[in-house]
Amino acid sequence: MALADVCGLKTNQLKNSFLSDFGGSSTHLLDDALTSTTNFTVPYGIDPVESLKEFTNPKSDVKIHFDHGTTTLAFKFQHGVIVAVDSRATAGPSIESQTVKKVIEINPYLLGTMAGGAADCAYWERVLARQCRIYELRNKERISVAAASKLLANIVYNYKGMGLSMGTMICGWDKRGPGLYYVDSDGERMSNNIYSVGSGSVYAYGVLDSGYRYDLSVEEAIDLGRRSIYHATHRDAYSGGVVNLYHMKESGWEFISQTDVFDLHYQYKAEKEKK
Amino acid sequence: MMDPMLNEESSYAPKQTYFSPYAMNGGTCLAIAGEDFVVVGSDTRLSQGFSIFTRDLPKTYKLTTSTVLGACGFHGDVLTLTKVLNARLKMFEHEHHKKMTTSEIAAMLSTMLYHRRFFPYYVYNLIAGLDEEGKGVVYSFDPVGSYGSDGYRARGSAAAMLQPLLDNQIGLKNQQNVQRVSLSKEKVVNLVKDVFISAAERDIYTGDAVVVHVITKDGTTTERFPLRRD
Numbered sequence: 480m481a482l483a484d485v486c487g488l489k490t491n492q493l494k495n496s497f498l499s500d501f502g503g504s505s506t507h508l509l510d511d512a513l514t515s516t517t518n519f520t521v522p523y524g525i526d527p528v529e530s531l532k533e534f535t536n537p538k539s540d541v542k543i544h545f546d547h548g549t550t551t552l553a554f555k556f557q558h559g560v561i562v563a564v565d566s567r568a569t570a571g572p573s574i575e576s577q578t579v580k581k582v583i584e585i586n587p588y589l590l591g592t593m594a595g596g597a598a599d600c601a602y603w604e605r606v607l608a609r610q611c612r613i614y615e616l617r618n619k620e621r622i623s624v625a626a627a628s629k630l631l632a633n634i635v636y637n638y639k640g641m642g643l644s645m646g647t648m649i650c651g652w653d654k655r656g657p658g659l660y661y662v663d664s665d666g667e668r669m670s671n672n673i674y675s676v677g678s679g680s681v682y683a684y685g686v687l688d689s690g691y692r693y694d695l696s697v698e699e700a701i702d703l704g705r706r707s708i709y710h711a712t713h714r715d716a717y718s719g720g721v722v723n724l725y726h727m728k729e730s731g732w733e734f735i736s737q738t739d740v741f742d743l744h745y746q747y748k749a750e751k752e753k754k
Numbered sequence: 755m756m757d758p759m760l761n762e763e764s765s766y767a768p769k770q771t772y773f774s775p776y777a778m779n780g781g782t783c784l785a786i787a788g789e790d791f792v793v794v795g796s797d798t799r800l801s802q803g804f805s806i807f808t809r810d811l812p813k814t815y816k817l818t819t820s821t822v823l824g825a826c827g828f829h830g831d832v833l834t835l836t837k838v839l840n841a842r843l844k845m846f847e848h849e850h851h852k853k854m855t856t857s858e859i860a861a862m863l864s865t866m867l868y869h870r871r872f873f874p875y876y877v878y879n880l881i882a883g884l885d886e887e888g889k890g891v892v893y894s895f896d897p898v899g900s901y902g903s904d905g906y907r908a909r910g911s912a913a914a915m916l917q918p919l920l921d922n923q924i925g926l927k928n929q930q931n932v933q934r935v936s937l938s939k940e941k942v943v944n945l946v947k948d949v950f951i952s953a954a955e956r957d958i959y960t961g962d963a964v965v966v967h968v969i970t971k972d973g974t975t976t977e978r979f980p981l982r983r984d
Contacts, residue, residue, distance in 0.1 A: 520870050570896060573914060579902055597900035602868045641872060 548717030550679030551581060551592040552687060552707055553648045553659055555672045556695045560650045560657045560727035562590055563704035565679070565712050565740075566720035568597055577720035586611060587731040589627055589651040594677040595644035599664065603645060607631045624651040624658030625670075632668040639666055646676040650727050657727060679711030679718035686710045701726065701735055709743045776828050776876045777802055780959025782910035783813045783824035784949070785882035786924060786942050787890030792882045793939070794822045795946045795966040796910075797981065800829060801959050809962035809983065813910070816974065817843060821856045821883030822967050823863075826910035827897070828876035835875050838866065856883035860893040860901055867899035874898050878909040888971050912953035912960045919949055939968060947979065954981040 551564040564581040567574060581593040583604040589611065593600035610630050614622045622630075628649040635643060645664040652658065661667065661674045673691060675683040686707040695703065705722050712718040722743065724735040783796035796813035799806060815823045815836050823839065825832045842862060846854050854862070860881045867875055879895040894907040906924045908916035921927045923945060926934060937945075946966055954961040961984070966977045 519872055568900070568902075575896065576894075576902055576904065578904070596898070598864075598868055598871070598896060598898040601900055602865070602871075643871075 549581060549594045549677035550675065550683050550708055550711035550715060550718040551594050551648065551677050552673075552675035552680070552683050552704060553592065553650050554674070554687065554691060554700075554704070555657045555659050556691075556693055556700050558695075558697050558700070558726075559652065559729070560659055561700045561704045562592060562648070562650055562725040562727065562732075563708045564592055564723050565708055565718040566723060567712075567718055569717050574719075579720070580723070582723055582725055583608075584732070585627070585649075588621065588653070588727075589624065589649065590725055590727060590732050591631075592648045592650075592676065594646040595664065599643050599645045600647055603631065603635060603643075604647065606634065610634075621653065623653040623655070624649060624660060625653075625655075627651065628660035628662050628668055632662045632666060635662070635664050636666045639664070648674050648676060650732075652727055652729050652731070675707070675711075677711075677718065679708075679715030682711040682714045683707040697726065705736075705738065705743065706747070709740050709747065712740045713744070775873075777830070778876075778911075779807075779827065779829040779832075780911045781811075781813045781826040782908065782912040782916065782950070782953055782957070782960045783826050783880055784906070784908035784913075784916055784920070784946065785822075785824055785880045785892040786906040786920070786937075786946065787882065787892045787904075788939065788942060789936050790884075790888055790890065791939050791942075791968060791970045792822075792884065792890040792892065793942045793946055793966060793968050794824055794880070794882045795950060795964055796824055796826070797950060797954070797960045797962060797964055799960065799962040804958075806962075812965040814965060814967060816967075817859060817881075818853050818883075819973060820969060820971075821854075821859055821881060822969060822974070824880035824882065824909060825877050827878050831875040831877045835866075835877055835879075839863065842866070856881060856885055856891055856893075859883075860895075860903075863895065864899040864901050867895060867897065871898050878913075880907055880909050883969060884971060890969075908949075910960075912957040915953055915956060916949050919952070939970075943968065943977070950981060 548567065548569040549565060553560055553562045562582055566577055566579050566581060568576045568579045579597065583591040583593060585591050585604060585608045591604040607627060607630060611622045611627055631649065635645060643664040647662050649660045649662060659670060659674065661669050673687060675687060687703065690703045701724060704724055708722045719740060722738050722740060726733050726735050780801045781797055781799060785792060785794045794814050798810055798812050800808045800811040813824055813826045815825065817823050817839065825835065843854055863879060863881060874897045876897060878897065881893040883891065885891045891903055892905065892907050893901050893903050894909060895901045906920045908920060926932050943966060950964045961981050963978055963980050968975045
C-alpha cells in the first residue's frame with residue numbers, strides 16, 4: 480500500500496509465521512493466493528530469457544503464443560494530439576481478436592497506446608495508472624506527461640532482457656502543452672511530434688509524413704490519422720479490424736470514432752473514382 | 755536403448771535431454787453469450803501425444819453460481835490455476851462479504867496470469883457468466899493474461915476450426931443482407947452440440963463427450979452427451 484510504504488510499515492509481520500516457516504520455493508503458490516504479490520514467479524536456476532525463447536521459436540514443440548502485432552500512431556499538431564490505432568491481436572498465425580482496445584485510458588488527460596505484447600502493455604500501463612494516481616494524491620497536482628513516461632520507462636528497464644515486448648506512446652496535455660513520448664521495453668524514451676509503432680508502422684509513416692503539417696485543422700488531422708491506419712491495415716497482415724481514434728485536447732482526451740477498415744476501403748475507393 | 759555393437763554411429767556419445775515443464779493435454783472449450791444467458795461447453799477427453807488418459811474430464815469449472823471457467827492446455831497448470839483461483843475467490847468473500855462478479859474475476863485472473871509472465875501457465879482460459887445487469891458476457895485470455903470480452907469464443911486444440919464457424923453463425927460475419935436476430939437458449943445449445951460433433955470429426959484431441967452448462971439468473975443447468983470415441 481502507498482501509505483504503508485511511506486510510513487515504513489512492514490506487513491510481513493502480519494503474515495502467519497506457520498506459513499512463512501516453509502522453504503522459499505513452496506510459498507510461491509501461497510503468495511499467489513494470499514497476497515497480491517508484486518514479485519514475479521521465475522523458474523529456479525533457469526535464465527528467463529533463454530527459457531522464454533522457446534515460446535517465440537517457431538521450431539519448438541511448445542506452442543504457447545502470446546497476443547502480438549499492431550499499428551498505432553500519434554502526432555502533435557496545433558490543436559493537440561491525435562491518437563489512432565487498429566484493433567487486431569494475433570497469436571502466431573492466428574487472429575485472436577479484431578476488437579482489442581489498444582488505447583489505454585490512464586486517466587482523463589493521459590492516454591497510452593498498446594503495441595507488441597498485449598498482456599505486457601495492458602498490465603504495465605495499468606501499473607502506470609496506479610502510480611500516476613498515487614503521484615496526484617501525494618503532490619496535489621496532476622502528473623506531467625514527461626514524468627509519467629519516465630515512470631513507465633524506469634519500471635520496464637528493470638525487466639530489460641527478460642523478454643517483455645512493449646512499444647507504447649504516452650500522450651497527454653499538461654502545463655507545457657500537448658505531450659507525446661515513445662517508451663519501449665528496451666528502455667527507450669523519446670519525445671517528438673510524430674510517432675508510429677508496430678508491425679504496420681512503416682506503412683502508416685508513409686501516409687502520415689506525406690500529409691502532415693503542424694497547422695492542420697482538427698477534421699484534417701482526424702482524417703489523416705484514420706487514413707494512415709487504414710493503409711497500414713491494408714498492407715500489414717498483423718493489423719486490421721477497426722480504427723479507434725482519440726483527440727487529446729487541453730480539457731482532456733475525447734474519443735472521436737470507431738470505423739471498420741472494411742467500410743473505409745470502399746469509402747476511399749469511391750473517392751478515388753470520383754476524381 | 756541402442757546397443758552400441760549393433761548401432762552404426764559412435765556408441766557412448768553423450769546425449770542431452772531436456773526436461774520440459776509443459777505438456778499439451780488437448781481438449782476444446784467454448785462459450786457463447788446471449789441476452790440473459792451464457793452457454794459454456796467443453797469436451798471431456800484428456801490426452802497426450804497419441805494416448806488418451808481419460809474420457810471423463812470436463813474442462814469447465816464452476817467458480818460461482820453465475821460464473822464458469824473454461825480452461826484447456828496443460829492439465830497440471832489447469833489444476834493449479836483453479837486451485838489458486840478458488841482460494842482467491844474464498845478470500846474475497848471473507849474480506850468483502852459478497853461474491854465476486856464476472857468482470858471482477860476476469861480482472862483478477864488477468865493479473866494472476868501476468869504474475870507468471872516469466873514462467874507462464876500453459877492454459878487458454880475462458881470466463882463466462884452474467885454481468886451485474888444479468889446480461890451474458892464471455893472473456894477470453896491468452897496464457898499471460900491479456901483479455902477482452904467477446905460475445906462468443908472457442909479455445910483449445912480445435913479452436914481454429916470452431917472460431918470461424920462461430921464467427922459466421924453467431925457473428926454473422928461475411929454474410930450479406932442477413933437480419934440480426936437474437937438467439938434463443940435452445941438454438942445456441944444445438945449449435946454448440948453441432949459444432950463439437952464437427953470438431954470431433956477432424957481433431958484427434960477432441961471427442962468422447964461434451965458437457966454443456968447453461969447459466970441464467972435462475973442458476974446453472976448441465977447437460978452431457980456423447981461424441982465419437984475414436
